[in-house]
Amino acid sequence: MRTNNNFHILIVDDEPFNIELAEAYLEEEGYQLSFARNAQMTYEAVSKDKIDLILLDINMPDKDGFEVCESLKSDPMTKDIAVIFLTAQTDIEYISRAFDVGGADYISKPFFGQELKARVKTQLQKVDFLDEIKHKQSKLAQLTITDPLTKLYNSLYFDSQIKAYQNREENFWIIYLKIDRFEKINQVYGFFGANKIMRAFAKILEKVAYKNSIVAKLYGISFAILLKEYEIDQVKKIYEDITLVVNKNKDLSKIISFSTIIYNAKRSSDSVPTIYKKIQTKMQTIEDDKETKYLFIK
DSSP states (O other), rough: OOHHHHHHHEEEOHHHHHHHHHHHHTTTTOOEEEEESHHHHHHHHHSOOOOOOEEEEOSSSSSSSHHHHHHHHHHHHTTTTTEEESSOOOHHHHHHHHHHHHHHOEESSSEEEEEEEEHHHHHHHHHHHHHHHHHHHHHHHHHHOTTTTTTTHHHHHHHHHHHHHHHOOOOOEEEEEEEETTHHHHHHHHHHHHHHHHHHHHHHHHHHHHSSSEEEEEEEEEEEEEEEEEOOOHHHHHHHHHHHHHHHOHHHHOOOOOEEEEEESSSSSOOHHEEEEEEEEEEEEEESTTOEEEEEEO
């Protein structure tokens, strides 16, 4: 649960007295406070700062509170901001509309300090609870697309991104890398040592790959980098840079070598399994020819 000074409340009212009154009560609770007198100032405030809750007057001279709330709720960037309406109206239709446009609660004017504090606290508890749920959902979603050992993307996510390129009919490259003779590494260094080597290799791939590329740990001892359309020399440079970084690492270079297939898909209609089948066929060629370390598929 966040403390009060971590919540930011925007008070919107065209009457300075109402703003000052709400400010006096809420300052006692330690909230961060901002103020707006009209719709335009409200939009500017939410675009500039992260606002958790808006106390929104309904009757304002340019746009009324209903219109302001509808605008905020229609914008993906502000739709989750909680809104408590401030109104002197007690008509049931008026109050119903406040909820229809996305309001979370309403407070009648003139308001009492204890009621204001209680209703604000209730909404902020809901905000905090929803934030925690979103955080957990985001964490869970990240886990479903991440390889637990290397923290790279996993094969499920990698394959989905290949399909995304194909659906957009875009050219792309796959740099497929496989660590050589990993069974021997396992025998010599054991399970934990071999995993440490895999993580070290994964970090090198992340370091060398272009920022807009997707680096993944695939099945077994295979890795891959998915790139948008580049010139062939730019793609080859990634392979060369990986080789250079591995060779510069005195400890790692004594332990591992790797084989690479560079696949160029020019609006490829091949299915993902077909792409992998082509890559594996070429990889077998490398394994049969001890001198070759990388091949292109065009």
